[in-house]
Amino acid sequence: xxxxxxxxxxxxxxxxxxxxxxxxxxxxxxxxxxxxxxxxxxxxxxxxxxxxxxxxxxxxxxxxxxxxxxxxxxxxxxxxxxxxxxxxxxxxxxxxxxxxxxxxxxxxxxxxxxxxxxxxxxxxxxxxxxxxxxxxxxxxxxxxxxxxxxxxxxxxxxxxxxxxxxxxxxxxxxxxxxxxxxxxxxxxxxxxxxxxxxxxxxxxxxxxxxxxx
Ligand code: TMP
Numbered sequence: 001x002x003x004x005x006x007x008x009x010x011x012x013x014x015x016x017x018x019x020x021x022x023x024x025x026x027x028x029x030x031x032x033x034x035x036x037x038x039x040x041x042x043x044x045x046x047x048x049x050x051x052x053x054x055x056x057x058x059x060x061x062x063x064x065x066x067x068x069x070x071x072x073x074x075x076x077x078x079x080x081x082x083x084x085x086x087x088x089x090x091x092x093x094x095x096x097x098x099x100x101x102x103x104x105x106x107x108x109x110x111x112x113x114x115x116x117x118x119x120x121x122x123x124x125x126x127x128x129x130x131x132x133x134x135x136x137x138x139x140x141x142x143x144x145x146x147x148x149x150x151x152x153x154x155x156x157x158x159x160x161x162x163x164x165x166x167x168x169x170x171x172x173x174x175x176x177x178x179x180x181x182x183x184x185x186x187x188x189x190x191x192x193x194x195x196x197x198x199x200x201x202x203x204x205x206x207x208x209x210x211x212x213x
Contacts, residue, residue, distance in 0.1 A: 004094040007132035010139030035092035037070035051151035086212030104167025132184035
């Protein structure tokens with residue numbers, strides 16, 4: 001089963017994924033935890049180019065193609081093989097980040113982004129996508145307090161991140177059966193409890209054998 005996690009900056013995705021992976025392993029599932037951009041050796045090299053705060057001259061189209069290249073590698077090297085082995089893949093960001101950031105945020109053409117994403121992923125869609133939703137200014141402040149690595153996109157104005165967040169809501173409305181919105185402005189353990197319930201519920205809906213213990 002392929003589960004992706006999306007959200008504005010500072011939504012706490014990464015910490016939630018670590019806890020969820022540990023919980024699912026305790027339940028006997030085989031879990032692969034990964035992220036975008038990155039998750040493979042090639043993807044991690046692309047990530048450092050993308051996030052280097054010195055690369056201020058990077059064009060939106062260049063950015064788009066680099067995220068897509070990292071994704072193309074991840075799908076083929078890691079996600080598809082893990083799916084074939086009945087594992088649960090927890091991925092910190094995926095194609096919806098491209099629609100939210102490069103599409104709604106940067107203003108690139110959404111139809112073109114969808115075509116490129118289809119090409120990069122070979123059409124692979126998540127079974128479930130969790131939107132860890134948080135007010136943009138709360139999220140950005142949390143990131144600064146947390147002392148996380150700051151990347152090129154963190155340097156964008158609040159208005160950019162607001163477009164990203166509302167873009168996510170538009171994506172959820174267009175495909176509600178794939179998405180679940182989780183309020184990320186709550187204590188970590190309460191959010192985690194919600195995630196346990198919704199993942200276990202989702203596993204039960206899949207054909208038997210697609211997730212192996
Ligand atoms: P994160 O690992 O802290 O979530 O950082 C990833 C950053 O990259 C975040 O600012 C969102 C951005 N991003 C895009 O703009 N487009 C994409 O397709 C992906 C995967 C990430």
